[in-house]
Each structure stands twice: as structure tokens, then as C-alpha cells.
Amino acid sequence: MELRRPRGTNDILPGEVERWQRLEDAVRTVFDRHGYAEIRLPVFEHTEVFVRGVGETTDIVEKQMYTFEDQGGRSLTLRPEGTAPVVRAYLEHKLHGRGLPAKLYYIGPMFRYERPQAGRYRQFHQFGAEAIGSDSPLLDVEMMAIPVTIYRELGLENFRIDLNSIGCEACRPAYRQALRDYLVTRLDALCPTCVRRLDRNPLRVLDCKEKPCIEASEGAPKSYEHLCDECAEHFAAVQKGLDALGLEYVVNYRLVRGLDYYTRTVFELVGLDLGAQDALGGGGRYDGLVEACGGPPTPAVGFAAGIERVLLSLEKLGVEAEAPALDAYIVVQGETDRADALRLAFALRSAGLRVEMDYLNRSMRAQMRTAQRSGAAYAVILGESETAAGTALVKDMASGEQQEVSQERIVDVIRGGRNLG
RNA sequence: GUGGGUGUAGCUCAGCUGGUUAGAGCGCCAGGUUGUGGCCCUGGAGGCCGCCGGUUCGACUCCGGUCACUCACCCCA
Numbered sequence: 347m348e349l350r351r352p353r354g355t356n357d358i359l360p361g362e363v364e365r366w367q368r369l370e371d372a373v374r375t376v377f378d379r380h381g382y383a384e385i386r387l388p389v390f391e392h393t394e395v396f397v398r399g400v401g402e403t404t405d406i407v408e409k410q411m412y413t414f415e416d417q418g419g420r421s422l423t424l425r426p427e428g429t430a431p432v433v434r435a436y437l438e439h440k441l442h443g444r445g446l447p448a449k450l451y452y453i454g455p456m457f458r459y460e461r462p463q464a465g466r467y468r469q470f471h472q473f474g475a476e477a478i479g480s481d482s483p484l485l486d487v488e489m490m491a492i493p494v495t496i497y498r499e500l501g502l503e504n505f506r507i508d509l510n511s512i513g514c515e516a517c518r519p520a521y522r523q524a525l526r527d528y529l530v531t532r533l534d535a536l537c538p539t540c541v542r543r544l545d546r547n548p549l550r551v552l553d554c555k556e557k558p559c560i561e562a563s564e565g566a567p568k569s570y571e572h573l574c575d576e577c578a579e580h581f582a583a584v585q586k587g588l589d590a591l592g593l594e595y596v597v598n599y600r601l602v603r604g605l606d607y608y609t610r611t612v613f614e615l616v617g618l619d620l621g622a623q624d625a626l627g628g629g630g631r632y633d634g635l636v637e638a639c640g641g642p643p644t645p646a647v648g649f650a651a652g653i654e655r656v657l658l659s660l661e662k663l664g665v666e667a668e669a670p671a672l673d674a675y676i677v678v679q680g681e682t683d684r685a686d687a688l689r690l691a692f693a694l695r696s697a698g699l700r701v702e703m704d705y706l707n708r709s710m711r712a713q714m715r716t717a718q719r720s721g722a723a724y725a726v727i728l729g730e731s732e733t734a735a736g737t738a739l740v741k742d743m744a745s746g747e748q749q750e751v752s753q754e755r756i757v758d759v760i761r762g763g764r765n766l767g
Numbered sequence: 768g769u770g771g772g773u774g775u776a777g778c779u780c781a782g783c784u785g786g787u788u789a790g791a792g793c794g795c796c797a798g799g800u801u802g803u804g805g806c807c808c809u810g811g812a813g814g815c816c817g818c819c820g821g822u823u824c825g826a827c828u829c830c831g832g833u834c835a836c837u838c839a840c841c842c843c844a
Contacts, residue, residue, distance in 0.1 A: 350835080405842055409768090427844085456844080461768080464838065472844060539841085555840085604843065614843095625844055652844030679802050710802060718804040729802055743804070 354460070354468025356654075364667040365657055372499045373453055373473045380492055382451040382475050387431045389455060393421040399430025399639055401606025403546060410458040424457035429607070429632065429648050430639070432476045437641045446479030447646075453653075465623035465655045474629070474650030478636065481645035483580050486611040486631055487587035489649040493615055493627045494593060501665050502656065504618045505626055507595035509588075510570060511581040512549065512602060514609045515634065517574035522548055524567045535562040549602040568599035577610055584611055607632040611647065619662050620655060627651030673760055675717035676703035679710050679729035686733050690726070690753060697757040701726075718743065724760050 351357055358366055377384070393413050400406050412424035425431055432450055435441070441448045453473040460466060475492060477485045490507055497505065513521055526548045533541065537556040544551065552563055570581060588595055595613075603612045612630035620626070629649025636644035674694060678687045687703055694701045702720060704713045710727075717725045725748075727739040732750065740759050741748035751759050 353835080410842080458843085460842070461840090462837085463840095466843075470844065474844090622839065623843070627844065650844060655844060677803075709797085711804080712797080714804040716804085725804075727803070731802090739803090741803075746804085748803085 354462040364669050368667045372496050376496045377451040382449045385450045385452055387435055390422045390424050391431050393423040395430050395434050396423055404604055404606055410460055412457045412459055426456055426458045428452050428472060428474050428650055429476060433636055433639050436478050437639060442479055448478045451475040464621040465658055471653040472650045476646060476648035478646040479644055483583035484587055485647045486584045489629050489647050490613055491591055493649060493651050502659055506616045508598040508601045508614045508616055509595045510598055510601040510612050511573060511577060511610050512569045512612055513573050513577050517577055521569050521572035528566050532562040552600040553602055580610055607635040609633045617659050619659060626655050671721035672702050673699040674701045674724040674726050675720055675722035677710060677713040677717060677725050677727045682728055682730050682733055687728050
């Protein structure tokens, strides 16, 4: 039986990895520009980090975690998301001591046990950010503006911002009750899962996709109409900030999100040309999470975006990313000492050129063909008479012209030609 | 966890209602005389026809199971 990669994982091969690198570059430069520092955390954590951080009643914790016991009997979990670990690290290293808000970003693999589908994998990759220690609505705005900036940088425009506010500990209970009261009157119309949700998490009924549930909740009370004064003010400020940046958004009262820790602002970036898994990114405010993880009361906001989905969208747009072509391919003729060719290759490489050569002792004809196919701008041909003279033939692959130059001058000839061309 | 679709060379795919050595294009390798690529020509390597079982004289082809991929539900990034 052939060895295969585990279900829901992907090998990122040459030819595709260039897209990833381009995206990662964009992510890093944009974060850097906005004052966010990268933080790199372990891919597994104590299971407790997620149980307390993400919430026991979430799907993630209930059925999607890769949890295992290590040889020391510790229960560990492959991280299913990035926020809880960042909060854990923020507390563990007392990052508040470096000034608030702590503005951190991450980029890396996440793991969730789910049925793989278009845009959904068991190992997937996210980039995201957290700003911990400020309740400013300006940061909520920043969390939406940054991914938008990254997408635009990459040439991706086809998405929508959905926005909502689900209130805080002070006002949400009353809203939840009002919603429940409303939905109870339409109990018969709801699907079985929503009937169950009514008790534990009635907000989730709002984003159920069953037609009857959608209709039943059509006239339901909206969270943003039941906010306390502070939350209402905050929500207004967030919208004002988005307007100030000229970011278009849609207030969507059905947007509630599946992680327990959110308060006030929640948002989602919805890709318009993706399949069923159309969330390019999402996030919100989680003013209670730091405290729930054992820290002092600390407000925070964050977002995360799915790299595979961004890449998928770019692919549909036909955005290409290719590895840069070679500057030179060294062609060795006849009985010429291959060590001379290797030495020349390394000399050119040291000078900063991208250089390849043959390692299979192939015929000159075959080497020329490979040089051609590799897209190399120049072939550097090394024969017995050239090695003896300390020269090489530098051939412009496009024009076919070639000249014999001393080996010391090859770099200049290639650089010069490139400047002209 | 539940459904639908699909599994034949490295890639994209043919293979008619079961019949003898399983094909094409692209890619890869070599050659078209002795130190030069693209175009063209010739040749070559490469397939447990996903796997297991069944029906049959005979299965890539039909049936069952299984695994994988894929799309959707669910959930989200």
C-alpha cells in the first residue's frame, strides 16, 4: 500500500508554494506597517487553553479538536484557532508590561477534525491579529481594515463585510431572553437543532440556514436594537470609523459567530466567489476572554483569515505567482571537468545570480534544452578550450547571440544585458 | 456524523452494449553523426485500470463492499 497524506491535509508543492510566499509577504508587510509584531506559538497547547478560551459548548471544542495524551499523561490539543493561545501567551509572558495595547499577529497552521470540503481542511492555515488591552472602537475598525488592505494588496476585491454587535455581559442576557421569548412562539417552525439551541444559545438560531428557521426568525428582535448605552455608543463609533476609512459594510443582524468569547463587535469577510465555505475571515471583540483565562479584566479585539480560502479566491480570479526565472544555466561540454563548472556556478551564485547546472552528465544538446525550458536568460557554456583559456561562452537565449568572455566578467555581462533588456 | 459525484500512465482524459498485446495528447528520457536550445521527425521508459470479494468460459467494463478524492449538509477560516 502506498503511503498517503492524512485526510484533509495538503502538500504544498513547488509551483504552488510561490502563491503562499507572495501572500505571506503581503501579510507581513501590512501588519508591520500597522504596528503589529509577529508572535510564534506552539502548534499544540494544553487542552485546557481551548476549553476555557474557546468555550465548552462550541462545536470546535465539542467535536473538532485533535486531542491526545502525551507520554507524560498531559492532555494536549493541536490548536484549532489562534486567539486563545495568544491570550495564554499574553498572560504567561505578562506582555502588558510592554505597553498597551499589545498588538500581535500570527500566521500558521490550525487543526480541526471536520469533513474536508472545498475551502475546508483538517490542517488549514490562518493569519490573524489580536489587540489586547484597549476597548477603543478604533481597533475594531483596524481589525477589519487590515485584512481588507491585505486582500487588496493581493488583488482581491470580491468580498463583503458583514457587521453586527451582540452586546456585552450587561445587555446580552436581556436580549437573549427577548429573542427566546419571540422564538418560543414559533417553536413548531424551527428545525430540531434550533429547538435545542433555544436553550443553550438562541442567538445561533439566527444563522441557521433552514428555510423555516429563517422565516421564523424574520421579525425576531435584533441584537443591535437591544444594546446598552455603552455598547450602542461603541457600535456607532465602529461604524463611524469604517465610514471614515471609506470601508463599505452591511449590518447583518443574523451574524452571531460560533465562538463563545465574542462581545460587542462581530464581523465576517465573506468571499463572493467561493463555494459553501465562503468566510474569508472573521473576528470581533472579546472583552471577557482574558479574564476567563485567569487574567485581569482586559478588553481585546482580533480577527483571523483563512489562507487557503484567500488563495482559492485568487485562483478563481486567475492571479498568478511564478518563481523568478534563472539568470543563467551552465552548460558543460564534452570532457570538461565538472568541478570547474561547479566552481563557476558558485562564483556566479555568490554574486547574487540565480544559476543552475546539469547534475546528470547529460549531453550538451540535452543541457541546452533544459536551459531553454528553465527560462534562463543566459546559457554559460563551458568547453575544454574555454576552461583552458579561463573564459566561457555567454549566450543570450532570447537573441541567440553569444560571446566569449573571461570568467571574471560573466557577472557584468549578464547584469549589463539584463539592464538593457 | 449524513447524502450525491468520481477513481485508467507524472498530468488531462479516451476505452462502444464484458472478449484476446489497455490507448491518445502533454510531460519525461534518448537520438536525428562528431561543441549549441526553441520548430519538426524517430525511438524509449512509465499503468496490481484505487483495493477486496462476487457473477461469468472471460471483468478496466456488471454487482457488492471498502478506501480515497470531491461537492453539499453541518460548522466555520
